Amino acid sequence: MIRQIQSSRFLVLSLLIILAACTRALPLMLPHAWNFTAVGALAIFAGSLIEDKRLAFILPLAAMAISDIFIGNGFSVVVYIGxxxxxxxxxxxxxxxxxxxxxxxxxxxxxxxxxxxxxxFLYPWYPHNVQGVVQSYIMGLPFLRNMLIADAIYGTVLFGGFYLLEKRYVVIRMNNGNLTIK
Known part of the structure; x- marks a missing residue:
């Protein structure tokens, strides 16, 4: 029974992560703001809810890598570290x-x-000095704003949606690896 619960929970979490990763393709389908995707929220979501810590890291990174292949953004080690x-x-x-x-x-x-x-220092178009660092951070502020807004919206959808699924379906309800029936 516990194994079935863990499998069902893992499947639901994985599907939510895949759906969230699909938001990276929005620029190809609809106009939208840069950095306004669910990827940040899904990273927090995976880290907090996937029991196996290795999978908590692997699933969102794999979703990123797969979506990178389809949207053609290339692979940036720095983004993956982030x-x-x-x-x-x-x-x-x-x-x-x-x-x-x-x-x-x-x-x-x-x-x-x-x-x-x-x-x-990661980008060749900024001077590699204090002014370049400051300029890079200033230029990145709109992207930070978009990420914060997206994380709030998508985080609410991911965590709220999973919470509602847990309330409805006992088979995915666990608390620190233990079945919780309320």
Missing amino acids: FIAMVACGLLIRNKITPGSIALASVAGAVVFFLITNFA
């Missing part, structure tokens, strides 16, 4: 998942992602 940091923020709240902890992890994750991916 998302690894966001999954780690999700790991930090896994024992106390509340709306407040989700919001805090989402903001912290987006800021860490912003700091990592906008570090000027």
Whole structure:
């Protein structure tokens, strides 16, 4: 019974992650703001809810890699490192998942992602000095804003949707690896 619950829970979590990763294709279908995808929210979501920590990192990164192939953005190690940091923020709240902890992890994750991916020394078009770093961070602020808004919206959908599914279907309801029936 426990194995069936774990399998069902894993399947539902995986499907939600795949659906969230599909939001990266929105620029190909609809006009939308840069960095307005569910990827940041799914990194926090995976880190906080997938029991196996290795899979918590692998699933969102695999979803990113697959979507990179289809949308043709290329592969940026720095972006993947940023998302690894966001999954780690999700790991930090896994024992106390509340709306407040989700919001805090989402903001912290987006800021860490912003700091990592906008570090000027990573880009040849900014001078490699303090002014270049400052310029890179200033130019990245609209992307940070979009990511924060997207993480709030998509995080609400992911966490809220999963919460509602757990309420409805006992087979996916677990708490720290233990079945919880309320």
